[in-house]
Amino acid sequence: xxxxxxxxxxxxxxxxxxxxxxxxxxxxxxxxxxxxxxxxxxxxxxxxxxxxxxxxxxxxxxxxxxxxxxxxxxxxxxxxxxxx
Numbered sequence: 001x002x003x004x005x006x007x008x009x010x011x012x013x014x015x016x017x018x019x020x021x022x023x024x025x026x027x028x029x030x031x032x033x034x035x036x037x038x039x040x041x042x043x044x045x046x047x048x049x050x051x052x053x054x055x056x057x058x059x060x061x062x063x064x065x066x067x068x069x070x071x072x073x074x075x076x077x078x079x080x081x082x083x084x
Contacts, residue, residue: 002053003054005053007057009043013032019034020036025045029043030043030045043056060075
């Protein structure tokens, strides 16, 4: 069983949208994209109230850091400050 975080998908979407990403609901899940940088994340069909899988947050943290968008050490704080 995959471990879940304490972050709801609505909170994650708000975090991304606050950074200029667009979120699109597709048939098989969510596409979250930042067109200026070409950064794209694909997620399962989370509902707004679903808790995000911990491995998804690890991937997001590392990718945003690698692209110079959010340092790993400030990712958790930035995410938890985002209103749900």
